[in-house]
Amino acid sequence: KLTKPIVIATWNALLAVETAAKILQNGGTALDAVEQGCRVEEANEDGQSVGKGGLPDSDGNVTLDACIMDEKGNYGAVLGVENIMHVISVARKVMEDTPHAMLVAEGAEQFAVSKGFKRENLLTEKAKKAWEAWKVKSEYKPIINIENHDTIGMLAIDQNGDISGACTTSGLAFKMAGRIGDSPIIGGGLFVDNEIGGASATGLGEEVLKTVGSFLIVELMRQGKSPQEACEEAIGRIVNKPGKDFKDFQVGYIAINKQGEIGAFSIHEWFNYSIFKDGENKNIKSDYFNK
Numbered sequence: 001k002l003t004k005p006i007v008i009a010t011w012n013a014l015l016a017v018e019t020a021a022k023i024l025q026n027g028g029t030a031l032d033a034v035e036q037g038c039r040v041e042e043a044n045e046d047g048q049s050v051g052k053g054g055l056p057d058s059d060g061n062v063t064l065d066a067c068i069m070d071e072k073g074n075y076g077a078v079l080g081v082e083n084i085m086h087v088i089s090v091a092r093k094v095m096e097d098t099p100h101a102m103l104v105a106e107g108a109e110q111f112a113v114s115k116g117f118k119r120e121n122l123l124t125e126k127a128k129k130a131w132e133a134w135k136v137k138s139e140y141k142p143i144i145n146i147e148n149h150d151t152i153g154m155l156a157i158d159q160n161g162d163i164s165g166a167c168t169t170s171g172l173a174f175k176m177a178g179r180i181g182d183s184p185i186i187g188g189g190l191f192v193d194n195e196i197g198g199a200s201a202t203g204l205g206e207e208v209l210k211t212v213g214s215f216l217i218v219e220l221m222r223q224g225k226s227p228q229e230a231c232e233e234a235i236g237r238i239v240n241k242p243g244k245d246f247k248d249f250q251v252g253y254i255a256i257n258k259q260g261e262i263g264a265f266s267i268h269e270w271f272n273y274s275i276f277k278d279g280e281n282k283n284i285k286s287d288y289f290n291k
């Protein structure tokens with residue numbers, strides 16, 4: 001019996017979801033679907049927090065982070081990579097073609113080039129102008145929802161009922177050089193267990209990392225929570241820390257379980273996700289904590 005394919009992705013990533021959905025409808029794997037879906041956003045120059053057109057770090061360099069997990073629990077990641085647009089595909093190559101799980105910076109870039117990826121300048125004129133304007137004051141402050149619009153975390157179930165996930169970002173705008181967020185870290189920005197489900201995160205990566213958010217959500221689902229309940233509890237772990245002042249940052253989670261139920265929750269309003277289910281693509285506003 002074939003499963004009905006489902007795709008879910010952070011933010012307004014309808015084109016990415018559509019691309020992934022087509023692959024699944026044609027009998028493709030969840031792994032191919034999430035990789036190809038993420039590539040759409042990486043190539044979209046308007047997206048300011050992923051791939052080409054992403055806002056640079058404080059030195060003006062665009063550095064990308066990505067990871068991918070397949071239905072067998074395999075994981076591959078690249079961190080702090082410059083000059084290569086499709087880092088999600090490089091992460092997949094790390095997973096499939098090396099004995100390792102993570103490659104960082106120049107080593108990752110060299111590996112990508114050795115696999116036939118082309119080097120290119122990822123800093124667009126628009127992103128350069130934004131960085132030059134920021135440099136005047138050089139003040140780093142994570143701002144709710146402003147920079148956090150298009151990091152893409154994507155989860156999919158294919159017709160075999162197998163689950164895979166992918167996550168790709170340029171990280172926080174004007175981050176310190178060398179800073180890595182949650183997105184490429186297993187259990188942080190992404191976690192998939194094919195027996196249970198998957199989860200992915202967006203927003204202020206430091207807070208996701210400190211609570212091992214995506215792993216937490218999958219483990220809560222394993223204990224019987226619905227994807228929605230699990231996302232809400234993971235947000236709770238952040239906002240309920242003693243004295244935590246969460247008014248200036250956002251975190252959003254998406255999750256899916258093996259039964260095809262989905263969940264999404266964020267700290268603040270305006271987090272949204274894109275979904276393909278029952279043959280339809282939709283963008284949906286997430287429920288949130290701070291009402």
Ligand code: SD4
Pocket residue numbers: 049147148149150151169170171172180181182183201202203204205206
């Ligand atoms: C990070 N979680 O690097 C990412 C940023 C993000 O949309 O989600 N931006 O912390």
